[in-house]
Amino acid sequence: MTLKQKIYNHYLHLIDEKVNMLQQVLADLKVSGANETKSTAGDKHETALAMLQIEQANTRAQLQEVLTQKAALEKINPILSAFVIVNGSLIKTNRGYLFMSIALGKAVIDNNAVIALSPQSPLGQKLMGLKTGDVALINEMKYSIEEIE
Numbered sequence: 001m002t003l004k005q006k007i008y009n010h011y012l013h014l015i016d017e018k019v020n021m022l023q024q025v026l027a028d029l030k031v032s033g034a035n036e037t038k039s040t041a042g043d044k045h046e047t048a049l050a051m052l053q054i055e056q057a058n059t060r061a062q063l064q065e066v067l068t069q070k071a072a073l074e075k076i077n078p079i080l081s082a083f084v085i086v087n088g089s090l091i092k093t094n095r096g097y098l099f100m101s102i103a104l105g106k107a108v109i110d111n112n113a114v115i116a117l118s119p120q121s122p123l124g125q126k127l128m129g130l131k132t133g134d135v136a137l138i139n140e141m142k143y144s145i146e147e148i149e
Contacts, residue, residue, distance in 0.1 A: 004090040004149045007097075007114050008078035011104050015070045022063040029056045069102050076101055081149045084131045088120050091127065092147035100124060 001009075033052045076088035085091055091098040097114040104116035117124050126136040127143070136143045 002078075002149070003110060003112065004081075004099075005078045007090060007099050007107070007116075008073075008076065008101075010107055010109055011075055011116050012070075014104060014107075015066060015073060018066045019070065020125075022059055022066060023060050026056065026063065029059065038107065039048070056072075069104075072102050083148065084129050084141070085127050085145070085148055089140050090114075090149040091145060092149075094144040094146065095141070098143075100112075100127065110138065 005097070029052055038125070052146050078088070080088065082089060085100060087100055089100045091100065097112050099114055100115045100119055101116050103121060104119040106113060106115050107115070107118065119125065119128050123136070123138050123143070127145075130136060130145055133146055134143050134145045
């Protein structure tokens with residue numbers, strides 16, 4: 001398995017863990033809502049129920065966002081490579097590895113620090129379309145493209 005495939009699998013696993021965690025939170029909130037019984041203090045009950053509903057709505061929104069990220073990541077074929085930087089490229093720079101996909105932060109895979117960034121990010125926009133040997137300058141930091149996979 002190539003480094004790019006390992007990186008892709010790592011971030012896909014990370015997204016799957018987020019999906020599972022959010023689904024569990026929703027299930028727990030549903031159980032909490034079902035257990036909320038009508039008490040003599042009606043206002044207190046209504047407030048607790050309203051807070052649960054707000055929390056459920058927020059969790060559903062987070063889950064939808066993570067599912068959208070997962071769909072975007074799954075569109076990438078980690079086996080393909082290009083001569084220019086495109087979505088799905090693993091870029092070796094003088095500052096380390098960058099995985100052009102979705103913004104998922106930093107990871108260490110096979111002792112290599114990797115940052116997953118989105119093509120819409122400021123650095124991602126500067127890098128898109130560049131090829132080996134090109135240089136991108138952002139915030140007075142120089143990124144020399146050493147290799148594209």
